[in-house]
Amino acid sequence: MAGWQAKLDQKETLMSITRIDPEHRMSEAIIHNETVYYTSVPENLDDDAEAQTANALAVIDNILTRVGSDKSRILDATIFLVNLEDFPAMNRAWDAWVSPGNAPVRCTVQANLMNPKYKVEIKIIAAM
Amino acid sequence: MAGWQAKLDQKETLMSITRIDPEHRMSEAIIHNETVYYTSVPENLDDDAEAQTANALAVIDNILTRVGSDKSRILDATIFLVNLEDFPAMNRAWDAWVSPGNAPVRCTVQANLMNPKYKVEIKIIAAM
Amino acid sequence: MAGWQAKLDQKETLMSITRIDPEHRMSEAIIHNETVYYTSVPENLDDDAEAQTANALAVIDNILTRVGSDKSRILDATIFLVNLEDFPAMNRAWDAWVSPGNAPVRCTVQANLMNPKYKVEIKIIAAM
Numbered sequence: 001m002a003g004w005q006a007k008l009d010q011k012e013t014l015m016s017i018t019r020i021d022p023e024h025r026m027s028e029a030i031i032h033n034e035t036v037y038y039t040s041v042p043e044n045l046d047d048d049a050e051a052q053t054a055n056a057l058a059v060i061d062n063i064l065t066r067v068g069s070d071k072s073r074i075l076d077a078t079i080f081l082v083n084l085e086d087f088p089a090m091n092r093a094w095d096a097w098v099s100p101g102n103a104p105v106r107c108t109v110q111a112n113l114m115n116p117k118y119k120v121e122i123k124i125i126a127a128m
Numbered sequence: 129m130a131g132w133q134a135k136l137d138q139k140e141t142l143m144s145i146t147r148i149d150p151e152h153r154m155s156e157a158i159i160h161n162e163t164v165y166y167t168s169v170p171e172n173l174d175d176d177a178e179a180q181t182a183n184a185l186a187v188i189d190n191i192l193t194r195v196g197s198d199k200s201r202i203l204d205a206t207i208f209l210v211n212l213e214d215f216p217a218m219n220r221a222w223d224a225w226v227s228p229g230n231a232p233v234r235c236t237v238q239a240n241l242m243n244p245k246y247k248v249e250i251k252i253i254a255a256m
Numbered sequence: 257m258a259g260w261q262a263k264l265d266q267k268e269t270l271m272s273i274t275r276i277d278p279e280h281r282m283s284e285a286i287i288h289n290e291t292v293y294y295t296s297v298p299e300n301l302d303d304d305a306e307a308q309t310a311n312a313l314a315v316i317d318n319i320l321t322r323v324g325s326d327k328s329r330i331l332d333a334t335i336f337l338v339n340l341e342d343f344p345a346m347n348r349a350w351d352a353w354v355s356p357g358n359a360p361v362r363c364t365v366q367a368n369l370m371n372p373k374y375k376v377e378i379k380i381i382a383a384m
Contacts, residue, residue: 015162017201017255019230025223026234030203032255033162034271034289037204039235073273075286076293078379080237087370095281102275106282107295107379109336110368112238114215123206123235127273127288143290145329145383147358153351154362158331160383161290165332167363208365240366242343251334251363 020067029063035075036126038063045117049086052119053093064126072102073127080111080121090120148195157191163203164254166191173245177214180247181221192254200230201255208239208249218248276323285319291331292382294319301373305342308375309349320382328358329383336367336377346376 021028029038040059042052057071064070081090087108104124113121149156157166168187170180185199192198209218215236232252241249277284285294296315298308313327320326337346343364360380369377 015255017203017230022229022231024228024231025219025226026205026231028233030233032203037233037253039233075273075288076381077282080235081370084368084370091281098281100280101278102273103278103280103282105284105286105293105295107336107377108370109377110370112212114209114212114236114238121235121237125204125293127271143383145331145358150357150359152356152359153347153354154333154359156361158361160331165361165381167361208363240340242337242340242364242366249363249365253332 018067020063029067031067031128034128036064036067036069036124036128038126039121039123041113041115041118041121045115048089049081049083049119050089050093053090053122054097056120056122057093057097060122060124067128069126069128070099071097072099074099074102074104074124075127076125077104077106078123079106079108080113080123081108082111082113082119084110086119146195148191157195159195159256162256164192164195164197164252164256166254167249167251169241169243169246169249173243176217177209177211177247178217178221181218181250182225184248184250185221185225188250188252195256197254197256198227199225200227202227202230202232202252203255204253205232205234206251207234207236208241208251209236210239210241210247212238214247274323276319285323287323287384290384292320292323292325292380292384294382295377295379297369297371297374297377301371304345305337305339305375306345306349309346309378310353312376312378313349313353316378316380323384325382325384326355327353328355330355330358330360330380331383332381333360333362334379335362335364336369336379337364338367338369338375340366342375 018031019027146159147155274287275283
């Protein structure tokens with residue numbers, strides 16, 4: 001097989017949709033066209049905003065490792081924060097976690113979330 | 129024409145931007161790089177959250193059918209819900225509609241919407 | 257080098273991640289796979305919603321020009337608006353700015369923002 005043929009075949013494989021842990025209501029993560037879609041919620045629901053953010057970010061690390069990417073390849077992050085006054089706490093966890101020199105575009109807005117114990121929810125788009 | 133040339137030409141065509149029903153303020157949907165962008169609002173404004181969600185999802189089906197995709201190829205959904213207490217009603221409509229085994233990544237947050245009668249608004253990114 | 261090889265090499269280059277003005281916390285804009293990610297906030301914080309929107313949109317123009325794209329190639333816009341009653345003012349600035357015939361998909365929701373002086377924040381995904 002010619003080299004260009006192998007590359008095109010690889011490209012077509014990348015165009016397929018890969019679902020990580022698909023459940024009825026939603027998939028945990030999805031990969032398409034070298035791009036990973038994922039939304040992270042914290043698992044430590046009784047903790048404060050800094051700890052919940054650190055946890056949600058660690059969950060992002062886990063899922064990106066599973067798919068062969070990592071936090072240095074995150075393109076875009078949307079952070080939904082329940083309490084405006086938690087912005088500094090969220091930022092402390094973020095700044096301690098972010099890959100230096102490789103930070104994504106980031107947008108943070110206030111929003112109430114579906115679990116009353118969530119203080120933060122983080123939606124990302126990453127590159128494979 | 130060699131096969132690889134045809135494939136590359138097709139790839140370049142896919143990289144162009146296709147707008148569905150472009151109006152001055154916004155386009156209904158846009159396709160670029162094998163990816164479809166779309167935001168759905170309900171048309172049955174006097175109905176409850178379950179019926180509005182079902183309607184907004186049916187509108188998604190219509191637009192995806194028009195562009196040659198379908199709900200099994202949705203990658204990411206962001207659901208803006210006006211009333212937190214409508215979360216179960218929204219989920220009932222969603223669970224009845226979603227393509228089994230092919231659910232997208234999903235993120236739901238509370239947000240007030242621009243039309244006071246909207247109870248839900250659904251933003252999606254889908255694969256062609 | 258054969259033409260198809262040059263094209264494949266170009267494609268692989270496009271798959272890399274390009275960060276515009278990366279800082280520790282976030283990058284200003286990111287390009288990956290012919291797609292640009294960017295979130296714009298206004299710089300004229302004491303102005304009204306129409307002027308803040310016009311400013312945030314001009315900032316989008318600047319960044320897209322820097323990366324070799326422009327507003328006619330925006331695919332998707334999410335507008336976070338602090339005050340619902342500013343919807344007409346935001347729309348006046350938007351309608352005066354948008355590229356006729358090339359408007360993106362658009363989703364507007366109410367959200368409080370991290371700087372109490374922001375009246376609007378605009379997140380976009382654009383094509384290169």
